[in-house]
Amino acid sequence: MRIHIATDHAGLDFSQTIQEHLASLGHDVIDHGPTSYDPIDDYPSFCINAAQAVVRDQRAGVEALGVVFGGSGNGEQIAANKVTGVRAALVWNHSTAVLARQHNDANVISIGARQHTVDEAMSLIDAFVAEPFSLEERHVRRIAQLAEYEATGAIAGHLVDPA
Numbered sequence: 001m002r003i004h005i006a007t008d009h010a011g012l013d014f015s016q017t018i019q020e021h022l023a024s025l026g027h028d029v030i031d032h033g034p035t036s037y038d039p040i041d042d043y044p045s046f047c048i049n050a051a052q053a054v055v056r057d058q059r060a061g062v063e064a065l066g067v068v069f070g071g072s073g074n075g076e077q078i079a080a081n082k083v084t085g086v087r088a089a090l091v092w093n094h095s096t097a098v099l100a101r102q103h104n105d106a107n108v109i110s111i112g113a114r115q116h117t118v119d120e121a122m123s124l125i126d127a128f129v130a131e132p133f134s135l136e137e138r139h140v141r142r143i144a145q146l147a148e149y150e151a152t153g154a155i156a157g158h159l160v161d162p163a
Ligand SMILES: O=C(CO)[C@H](O)[C@H](O)COP(=O)(O)O
Pocket: 008, 010, 011, 039, 043, 069, 070, 071, 072, 073, 074, 075, 076
């Protein structure tokens, strides 16, 4: 699996340790930064670059996922979800890691580095990467509705207020 990683200053130590862990498991890890600690850096561009790379890879038929870190993970999830084709989930326990794949076919997860130990975060990421999408019809249908809204601003057969 290719795994695209991004963070900001709040998750930089985490990110480096976790990248080594993922590489030791044989994953192809790609770091989208930052490359050095800057306490006033901004997470959006790092996370958007990682998210774009996931979508680009998946569209090219490459198995790829993304993991973004921040202090809470909230802003990083929001940033990743601005990229068309991204389904980014905030993961904070084993169940949300597994369900992000099973139900949501999430292609990016976000983890708050100030909310977990690095060992906890590694186990959340391992659970996420190991879990397949269930392919159950109701989940496929809901994900398709999200993609349709993203593409057209509407969901056929459902009332969506105009943006
Ligand atoms: O989690 C985050 C965004 O959701 C950021 O990592 C966090 O806001 C950074 O905080 P600070 O600039 O105070 O170190």
